[in-house]
Amino acid sequence: MFLxxxxxxxxxxxxIFIFYGIIAIHDIPYEIxxxxxxxxxxxxxxxxxxxxxxxxxxxxxxxIWATLYREDRGWGFSDSRKRELILEGxxxxxxxxxxxxxxxxALVENTNTAEFNAEEATKSHSEELK
Numbered sequence: 001m002f003l004x005x006x007x008x009x010x011x012x013x014x015x016i017f018i019f020y021g022i023i024a025i026h027d028i029p030y031e032i033x034x035x036x037x038x039x040x041x042x043x044x045x046x047x048x049x050x051x052x053x054x055x056x057x058x059x060x061x062x063x064i065w066a067t068l069y070r071e072d073r074g075w076g077f078s079d080s081r082k083r084e085l086i087l088e089g090x091x092x093x094x095x096x097x098x099x100x101x102x103x104x105x106a107l108v109e110n111t112n113t114a115e116f117n118a119e120e121a122t123k124s125h126s127e128e129l130k
Contacts, residue, residue: 022052022056023052025056025059026048026049026051026052026056026059027045027048028048028063029044029047029048029059029062029063029065029066030044030045030048030066032063032066032067033045033066033069036066036067036069036070036071037071038066038069039069040065040069041066044062044065044066047062047065048062
């Protein structure tokens with residue numbers, strides 16, 4: 001008799017545990033949306049409750065919907081092209097700076113070489129005169 005009641009108690013415990021587990025799982029996309037400051041977090045929360053009635057058939061889509069948005073980059077699609085254009089402009093500026101610096105370096109080296117050659121010519125001319 002004791003085992004019958006024990007089995008009934010375990011059965012109730014398992015049913016309650018699964019029930020609360022399902023309710024906790026349905027809220028994961030909403031928690032992700034809240035953490036990412038998603039603009040449609042209320043819709044995700046309601047859709048999570050609706051997913052309970054569909055036996056979580058739409059839950060994976062809610063998870064994808066919640067994870068697509070990030071506050072720092074938006075939806076992650078259109079902003080990436082803008083970021084690429086900004087980086088492209090910065091690379092062009094850096095290439096231009098490197099080119100200018102290379103030209104300046106070449107000019108300085110040529111000036112130093114010309115001065116060195118002039119000094120050598122003056123020294124050799126003075127030595128010839130002695």
